[in-house]
Amino acid sequence: MFYDPRSDEHGLPHSPVTALVTPRPIGWISSVSRAGVVNLSPYSFFNLVSAYPPFVMFSSAPAKDSQRNAEETGEFVVNIATYDLRDEVNASSAEFGAHVSEPAVVGLEMIPCRNVRVPRVARSPIALECRYSKTVGLESGDGKPNPSAIVIGEVVGIHIDEAVLVEGLIDVTSVRPLARLGYMDYCVVDEVFEIRRPGEPAAALSRKAEPVS
Numbered sequence: 433m434f435y436d437p438r439s440d441e442h443g444l445p446h447s448p449v450t451a452l453v454t455p456r457p458i459g460w461i462s463s464v465s466r467a468g469v470v471n472l473s474p475y476s477f478f479n480l481v482s483a484y485p486p487f488v489m490f491s492s493a494p495a496k497d498s499q500r501n502a503e504e505t506g507e508f509v510v511n512i513a514t515y516d517l518r519d520e521v522n523a524s525s526a527e528f529g530a531h532v533s534e535p536a537v538v539g540l541e542m543i544p545c546r547n548v549r550v551p552r553v554a555r556s557p558i559a560l561e562c563r564y565s566k567t568v569g570l571e572s573g574d575g576k577p578n579p580s581a582i583v584i585g586e587v588v589g590i591h592i593d594e595a596v597l598v599e600g601l602i603d604v605t606s607v608r609p610l611a612r613l614g615y616m617d618y619c620v621v622d623e624v625f626e627i628r629r630p631g632e633p634a635a636a637l638s639r640k641a642e643p644v645s
């Protein structure tokens with residue numbers, strides 16, 4: 433089948449769009465409002481977009497508290513969402529007012545970061561402290577503004593729980609990252625296989641050296 437998403441006439445019972453690009457990692461974004469309220473919400477339009485130096489992005493539609501807080505305070509934190517935390521991740525996505533602190537409502541302990549004032553989720557094994565870089569708005573070819581905006585951050589601090597390190601490598605089967613599929617579906621990474629690049633030496637280089645991806 434083929435359809436043009438500008439008319440959205442796909443003829444299917446549900447739009448397939450969010451099921452097209454899967455799995456999508458989930459950035460669980462903590463931020464602090466100007467009034468000092470700690471905010472925490474999941475974003476699956478999220479990724480690492482540069483490795484050396486590391487930058488991340490999440491996309492908000494429309495502008496929500498996480499975007500506003502990042503823009504107003506210049507900081508946010510990406511907590512990696514895991515299978516163990518799936519219920520809390522989902523609960524934190526409910527629409528609470530800007531004056532309500534999601535971690536408190538959901539019952540999550542937050543602990544301080546080092547290079548930003550925003551706290552991180554104590555139980556998340558990986559957290560990225562970010563300095564807000566810029567927001568990129570989107571616009572369709574017909575000039576119509578898109579309600580989504582891409583919020584970009586420079587990673588200025590990285591926390592890794594040593595419990596997920598095996599011989600100095602991150603053991604993703606210990607992290608068990610949660611990822612978003614289409615519809616109401618999720619998946620978890622709990623199995624890994626390795627493919628060496630052509631010509632790569634036999635030593636387990638792939639996760640030690642600095643290939644870009």
Ligand SMILES: Cc1cc2nc3c(=O)[nH]c(=O)nc-3n(C[C@H](O)[C@H](O)[C@H](O)COP(=O)(O)O)c2cc1C
Nearest residue numbers: 473474475476477491492493496497498525526527
């Ligand atoms: C797994 C998951 C992923 C989500 N991803 C996004 C996303 O990428 N962009 C977005 O705008 N909302 C996303 N949402 C919805 C937001 O989490 C929700 O609107 C939340 O209330 C926003 O909170 P905030 O206003 O505190 O930032 C997602 C929800 C869930 C459960």
